Amino acid sequence: MLSIQNLQAGLADGTSILKGINLEVKPGEVHAIMGPNGSGKSTLSSVVAGREEYEVTGGDVLLDGESLLDCSPEERAHKGIFLSFQYPVEIPGVSVSNFIKTALNSHRAARGEGPLEAALLLKKMREKLELLEMDKSFLSRSLNEGFSGGEKKRNEIFQMAMLEPRLAILDETDSGLDIDALRIVAQGVNALKSPTNAVVVITHYQRLLEYIVPDFVHVLLHGKIVKSGTKDLALELEERGYDWIKKENAGK
Amino acid sequence: MHNTLLNLYAEHEADLARESGDAVASKRRTAIDRFEALGFPTKKWESWKYTSLKSTLATEYTTVPPFASASQHALEFKDLESYFLDELDAYRVVFVNGVYSSWLSSTTHQGLDVCTLGSSWRKSPDWLAENFAALDELDEPLVLLNRALAREGALVHVPKNTAADKPIQIFYFTTADEPLFSQVRNIVVVESGARVEIIERHQALNGKAHWTNAVTEIRVAPNAHLRYTKLQNDVSTATLTDATFVHQAADSTAVVNTFSCGGKLTRNDLRFHLAGSNAEAHLHGLTLIHGDEHVDHRTYVDHAVPHCTSHEVYKGVYDGRSHGVFNGQIMVRPQAQKTLAYQQNDNLLLNDRAQIDTKPQLEIFADDVKCSHGCTVGQLDADALFYLRARGIPETEARALLMLAFANDALAQVELPALERKLHALIHKKLRVSVS
Structure with a gap:
């Protein structure tokens, strides 16, 4: 489904961040990308989602065999890429429901469909809110404005539930969450899993992976994936930290 | 232009004096003398640094004489409906080419007065002598010119402890075939404990370079409440120069919303005088312009007594080669302790050619006050x-x-x-x- 091939990217000033990433994600799979601060995890998710501040200098990102690199962020979203932001942006004056409606109908328009009927939209929103144990008063609040850390992340997963992406990238979704919020968020993600979609979880900590169990774990270091394994690798990292991997790679 | 206006005044001085009585006549005389001495403002003046009247003054105008008779126009209610607020049951005071149109208006003298200045000189000379040019303390040529020549406009008088049963819409339409220069003046008095909501709009109905020079004087008595919205969305050839003066007594609330969304040149002088304690003033502005449009907001809030609040937020979005100006001054006088004053001006420039000049100014002479101001310009x-x-x-x-x-x-x-x-x-x- 998603194929990242020797991806190299950096900032416009020439700073190189990703130095040849290779990753294959198949339908139905859950991948975790772990790594210390500054290893390029968030850059990777931004580049896949199409953030224009980053410059791709080599390699390719393919979705179902087609390159995404010439697509705008909105086109990538329409093709089924979803990025759950580490720091969701506060937008005063735009309500959650208005935002979701605009986003959902943009997806539909891209597929050549008309706007979703108001009653159906409302029904769908209520269902997904329930899944994430969110009150419906949420819908009329300004997008992320004054939301707690937990509310922001739940709101991200709520949007994911509404947009039903093929590939969801969860960027540090666990940061700033207490254990209850973490459980609810993970529950939401698990409920949305299907044999036709896939999830890439980017995280610092093993904690989230107890709830969203990955099929594969990759370690990102200095802009490269230096080690891949199963969920046991995450446990090992939790126990031993990243130094042994750094040492392993020092010689290469 | 300057001479034409002086001549126009000279021609009508005697008639104006006969109509309005000695007190007003002497105010007009002083004003025209001062206007004669000052001339029109230029960019060399601090108050007009970022706004040039040059192109507006280069137009050849027909000036509306003080005693203009009803013009021949074929306007029907349905032609104007889109400018009125739908489904809103409101009083309407409508002027076409500077002249009152009773046909298009819906006025009242029941419970409150919603009528015209022109018809009140004869009926209520004492009231007008007291309220005409009572608050327009600004040594600016356009205000002085208006004081000298204006005798028509909307008059709203809400008596003590009366809540106006309907909002009031004031409209100035221009349809003249040649560019028209008109002087109009609104007088609003909200007596103690009264409440009223007013919406004002200036609208040209063709693409001629009309110029309206308006002055509005608003007196808000103790514990009275006023809400006033200016909707400025004129055609891109029209000029509007407006000066609005709000005088607030104790425990009163006044809100002035200014939406500036179109017109070649719009200049808004908005001046609040907080003269009684516990008065509350709200100044909200939104500018959305593009092309070569120019909007200049100049506000002044005078905290003259203790315990008053002013809350001012002006925002602007500028596209094309449009130019915005915000000059907001808050004066806190030595005796105005416990003042709460907030002022914020935020601007978005949508491209490199759009421009904003912003100058927030706080002058605080009292020591126990809470004041803040700020401005942002960005993308x-x-x-x-x-x-x-x-x-x-x-x-x-x-x-x-x-x-x-x-x-x-x-x-x-x-x-x-x-x-x-x-x-x-x-x-x-x-x-x-x-x-x-």
Whole structure:
């Protein structure tokens, strides 16, 4: 489904961040990308989602065999890429429901469909809110404005539930969450899993992976994936930290 | 132009004096002498540094004489309906080419007075002598010119402890075939414990370079409440120079919302005098312009007594080669302890050619006050834009949504649902947004 091939990217000033990433994600799979601060995890998710501040200098990102690199962020979203932001942006004056409606109908328009009927939209929103144990008063609040850390992340997963992406990238979704919020968020993600979609979880900590169990774990270091394994690798990292991997790679 | 106006005054001075009595006549005389001495403002003046009247003054105008007779126009109510607020049951005072149109208006003398200045000189000379040119203390040529020549406009008088049963809409339409220069003046008095809501609009109905020079004097008595909305969305050839003076007594509330969304040149002088303790003033402005449009907001809030509050928020979105000016001054006099004053001016420039000159000024002479001011000039937030696009919202729509969110604050003090709907639609149209 998603194929990242020797991806190299950096900032416009020439700073190189990703130095040849290779990753294959198949339908139905859950991948975790772990790594210390500054290893390029968030850059990777931004580049896949199409953030224009980053410059791709080599390699390719393919979705179902087609390159995404010439697509705008909105086109990538329409093709089924979803990025759950580490720091969701506060937008005063735009309500959650208005935002979701605009986003959902943009997806539909891209597929050549008309706007979703108001009653159906409302029904769908209520269902997904329930899944994430969110009150419906949420819908009329300004997008992320004054939301707690937990509310922001739940709101991200709520949007994911509404947009039903093929590939969801969860960027540090666990940061700033207490254990209850973490459980609810993970529950939401698990409920949305299907044999036709896939999830890439980017995280610092093993904690989230107890709830969203990955099929594969990759370690990102200095802009490269230096080690891949199963969920046991995450446990090992939790126990031993990243130094042994750094040492392993020092010689290469 | 200067001479034409002096001659126009000389020609009508005797008639004006006969109509309005000695007290007003002497005010007019002083004003025209001062206007003669000052001439029109130029960019060398501090108060006109960023706004040039040059191109407006270069136009050949027909000046509306003080005693203009009803002009021949074929306007029907249905032609103007789109400018009125739909479904809103309101009093209407309508002027066409500077002359009152009773045909298009709906006035009253029941419970409150909603009528015209022109018809009141004869009926209420004492009241007018007391209220005409009572508050327009500004040594500016355009205000002086208006004081000398204006004898027509809307008059609203809400008696003690009366809540106006309907909002009032004041309209100035211009249809003349040649560019028209008119002087109009509104007088609003809200007596103690009374309440009223007014909406004012100036609108040219053709593409001629009309110029309206308006003055509005508003007296808000103790414990009275006023809400005044100026809707400025004129054609891109029209000039509006407006000066509005609000005098507030103790425990009163006054809100002035100014929506400046079109016109070649718009200059708004808005001056609040907080003269009684515990008065509360709200100044909200939203400017949405493009092309070569120019909007200059100059506000002044005078905290003359203790325990008053002023809350001022002006926002602007500038596209094309448009030019905005914000000059907001807050004066806190030595005796005005416990003043609460807030002022904020935020601007979005949508491209490199658009321009904003902003100058917030606080002058505080009291020591126990809480005042803050700030201003921002910027582009749309790149993080927010990416966030919306990553959710599948196309870039143009995402930009519009962010601008809409930015502009929304300005609607905070708009309470009439019909007016809110109209303004929402206007903002959507100006920002080219199709989202609901």
